[in-house]
Amino acid sequence: MLINAHLGEVTHHLKSGRVRHFRPEGKIYAVTDTGRRVAASEYRKKRNPIDRIGDGGYAARIFVGLNVGKETKWTIDDVIRIVVKTRKAQKRVPDASIIAQSGIYQDKTGDLVVEPSVQIVIIDLAGTPKAAFLKEMKRLAELLRKQLQQETVILEIQKSGVSEDVYSVT
Numbered sequence: 478m479l480i481n482a483h484l485g486e487v488t489h490h491l492k493s494g495r496v497r498h499f500r501p502e503g504k505i506y507a508v509t510d511t512g513r514r515v516a517a518s519e520y521r522k523k524r525n526p527i528d529r530i531g532d533g534g535y536a537a538r539i540f541v542g543l544n545v546g547k548e549t550k551w552t553i554d555d556v557i558r559i560v561v562k563t564r565k566a567q568k569r570v571p572d573a574s575i576i577a578q579s580g581i582y583q584d585k586t587g588d589l590v591v592e593p594s595v596q597i598v599i600i601d602l603a604g605t606p607k608a609a610f611l612k613e614m615k616r617l618a619e620l621l622r623k624q625l626q627q628e629t630v631i632l633e634i635q636k637s638g639v640s641e642d643v644y645s646v647t
Contacts, residue, residue, distance in 0.1 A: 533637035537614040540631040544592040574598040618646040
């Protein structure tokens with residue numbers, strides 16, 4: 478593993494007003510995993526393999542809050558539990574990314590609400606037709622809304638990274 482570092486001349490301005498300069502001299506070496514010292518110019522990092530896995534199908538983003546009223550009631554673990562259980566019931570792999578964030582919205586009464594929330598990202602690598610994928614994602618969004626006692630959950634459907642549909646699940 479290589480760690481990026483600036484190895485050139487450096488100037489530091491200290492709080493006392495003094496200025497310090499450092500100019501490295503000599504050869505730069507990399508140390509391999511086996512402890513062998515190699516001239517940095519000769520060292521070549523192995524590349525991670527990258528395999529294309531598809532044409533870019535459908536994906537869903539589901540936005541759900543973790544508060545009930547003004548109190549935080551749910552955790553990311555609760556969301557994970559629902560996503561895994563639902564996707565397995567749908568006979569799908571439960572692969573998803575859960576992103577913790579803060580949600581800001583105006584509720585029914587007009588009050589501004591700021592709450593912890595999550596974004597669930599599901600990428601369909603199986604090539605599921607849109608109608609079937611949409612049905613599965615709507616069901617997941619409905620279960621999240623109901624089980625997490627939310628007023629609304631937002632569901633966005635994307636095709637090849639472009640938003641195609643946005644639903645309010647109430």
